[in-house]
Amino acid sequence: MKRSLSFLPWLLALIVLAMLPELLPVKYYLHLSILALIWVIVAQGQNLIQGFTGYVSIVQAGFMGIGAYGSALLSLNLQWPLWATVAMAPVITALFALLTGYPSLRVKGHYFAIVTLAFNLIIVIVLVHYSELTKGEAGISNIPKPWGGSREAFYYLALVLASALTLLAALIARSRVGEILLAIRQNEDLVAAVGIAAWKYKLFAFVVSAMYAGLGGALYAHFQGFINPEIFGVAQSLDAILAVILGGAGTIAGPAIGAFLVVFLPELLRFADSFRLILYGLILVLATIFMPIGIVGIARSGFARMTGRGGQHGG
């Protein structure tokens, strides 16, 4: 294959990320890096349904919430060991995604987006009002943290999981399933006309994307030790969408880069004080207008121009 050297940037990124806890001058940055790695998982999931399949789902944070509450409640109420609750989180989330995905994937485009947005709102409402179980808006605290709350250890856990799930996303992308998802995004009518039952693949992408979110949510819960419904609202689902768009939809590196951006950018803008979120919003609007193919897309076409080759499409 001609892409035999394409693993080099990945290797480099992995080495830098592995050394990061030693390199960071401020411990708070390590905290942010862990959040960013969790968001890499969430964004890779979002990319499967949004970037590859072309169905913009607005329930990714809601699915994170299901994973987070599921894992937290299993460990607090049933005293399950941490590895078991974290492993169960994507399974629970997958069940919800199956139930919600089957009806919602029957509609396309904006309708699908609105239906999933409604699901996210419902999830938050249930988390707020089913307070016997979820403790309502006050949230759940004292969620067990692994390794006595060591940030360094948790960082490496998040790094290993984010890397493994990025690799899985890459395997899906280069498989025939990935090719069918890309085909669905380009022309769903033709997909049916070549004999492919598109709903199977759409449901697969939706459920797997939810499982990524569920796992990300569980990690979040056991990292922060505290969760409440607000964290899993529509605003965070939009962050997942933005991570995919900013980084580059339908690529593998894109969501990883985008995840770091949506976590670090608001922090780097702290100098602007109360204008911070306005500035953040402005950057996002401009980025969406002027670089719809994302950072990876721009890098790729820039590289193609430098080497004098046509911009080839590839995973």
Place this chain on the structure above:
Amino acid sequence: MADTILRVDSLSKSFGGVKAVRDLTFTVAAGEILGLIGPNGSGKSTTVNVLAGVFPPTSGAILLGGQAIERLPEARRVALGLNRTFQTARVFPEFTVRQHVAMGCHTIRDINPFASILPFGRWTREQADINRHVDDVLRLCALDQVAERPVGSLSSGQQRFLMIATALAARPRILLVDEPAAGLVEHERQELAELIRSIRHRGIAVVIIEHHMALIMALCDRIVVLNFGAKIAEGSPAEIRANPAVIDAYLGEAA
């Protein structure tokens, strides 16, 4: 008459109060080219969509090789050997021509797509077989020179041949082509006619909807004429050309 591949029996399709197809009956034999003509709005494309399974018929039966398919979903009908192309170019613009035709091979592959997520296994060997088959189809449709080009960069004429190539990749028993000559220039039309003849020589039945009468008359073994959703004539090109009802409804005196 050779074996009947497709039997359409009293097929009707209504949208609300509009009867788009009324009580339509015809058959298609293996290796036959059947023309489906009629004025705009006479129900030709609706017929193709009902046959392909885009929407179910209101009543009537569709038998493919003797098997009732009128309640089967679209993808199942493709697996049974019924393929179609679209009136307007519907393609996957970001794929290369080769990838595009390979998508058409979905129903003739043995290995489940989900098995191909694993980076090892039998599917890599199957891929080699598929590549050879795709090469054959590309040569047949004169697309082998542009095999590595992105589909979006092809001319609209080439995209029409690509739609046919992609449908052929599934090794169909019957191919429904909806206005394949729309937008083609003269020499492309001749290539299209040649392609459709060579498809028929492979034993594949072809149902062709077309407004270009010279092409229809030159290609078809038999022609079915629709008007307001109902069949008003059926016969050889010569019979159709001489049929007063067809002249009145569609062809006009000049033809």
